[in-house]
Amino acid sequence: xxxxxxxxxxxxxxxxxxxxxxxxxxxxxxxxxxxxxxxxxxxxxxxxxxxxxxxxxxxxxxxxxxxxxxxxxxxxxxxxxxxxxxxxxxxxxxxxxxxxxxxxxxxxxxx
Amino acid sequence: xxxxxxxxxxxxxxxxxxxxxxxxxxxxxxxxxxxxxxxxxxxxxxxxxxxxxxxxxxxxxxxxxxxxxxxxxxxxxxxxxxxxxxxxxxxxxxxxxxxxxxxxxxxxxxxxxx
Numbered sequence: 001x002x003x004x005x006x007x008x009x010x011x012x013x014x015x016x017x018x019x020x021x022x023x024x025x026x027x028x029x030x031x032x033x034x035x036x037x038x039x040x041x042x043x044x045x046x047x048x049x050x051x052x053x054x055x056x057x058x059x060x061x062x063x064x065x066x067x068x069x070x071x072x073x074x075x076x077x078x079x080x081x082x083x084x085x086x087x088x089x090x091x092x093x094x095x096x097x098x099x100x101x102x103x104x105x106x107x108x109x110x111x
Numbered sequence: 112x113x114x115x116x117x118x119x120x121x122x123x124x125x126x127x128x129x130x131x132x133x134x135x136x137x138x139x140x141x142x143x144x145x146x147x148x149x150x151x152x153x154x155x156x157x158x159x160x161x162x163x164x165x166x167x168x169x170x171x172x173x174x175x176x177x178x179x180x181x182x183x184x185x186x187x188x189x190x191x192x193x194x195x196x197x198x199x200x201x202x203x204x205x206x207x208x209x210x211x212x213x214x215x216x217x218x219x220x221x222x223x224x225x
Contacts, residue, residue, distance in 0.1 A: 004153075034213075036216075041218075042218060042219075043115070043201055043203075043216035043217050043218045043219050044154075044201065044203075044214075044216040045216070046213045046214070049213070089153060089154070093212075098156055098159070098169065099144075099156070099214060101146075101153040101154040101155075102153055103151055103152060103153040104153050
């Protein structure tokens with residue numbers, strides 16, 4: 001079945017460091033891919049998305065490129081801030097109309 | 112717009128008790144869903160609805176019931192609570208099911224079953 005695999009956390013970085021959170025997926029067909037972010041005590045919010053191969057989603061300095069050849073959708077940011085500390089979820093939506101999430105990666109950014 | 116609202120924010124139940132988690136949205140979204148979030152397991156789909164009067168099971172439906180009598184409301188009922196249902200529950204809505212449509216999440220209900 002369809003699934004999403006994320007790197008385990010926590011990821012601990014100093015402010016202004018470069019961030020990569022790996023995400024790979026298994027799916028039949030051509031899913032849409034998403035990154036959601038969950039700040040402490042809150043629900044999930046959509047961070048960015050890509051709906052077809054080679055699309056790049058971007059928002060708030062974060063980017064991810066839909067790579068069909070490697071079935072990946074890695075999240076990157078060039079310079080993280082303390083306010084980026086949160087849990088990040090990679091997810092896919094396939095032709096069954098359901099959203100399938102990875103296990104989440106906690107990011108901790110220290111000043 | 113209030114978006115997606117959930118009540119209560121916190122709840123403690125004893126094993127065997129029943130309760131209803133409330134979810135409402137004011138965005139006129141057709142699609143609504145319930146997830147549970149457990150450590151190390153991400154979010155798992157419990158039940159979902161593609162419109163008023165239509166519901167279906169997700170990945171982990173056992174022990175939960177839903178109904179969708181209006182577009183706005185999608186309550187989740189625990190019939191006989193068990194400790195395995197201790198979790199954080201999120202309701203979400205979107206304009207349409209899956210694909211490229213963004214899901215909007217409520218703030219969650221933290222449930223503890225003793």
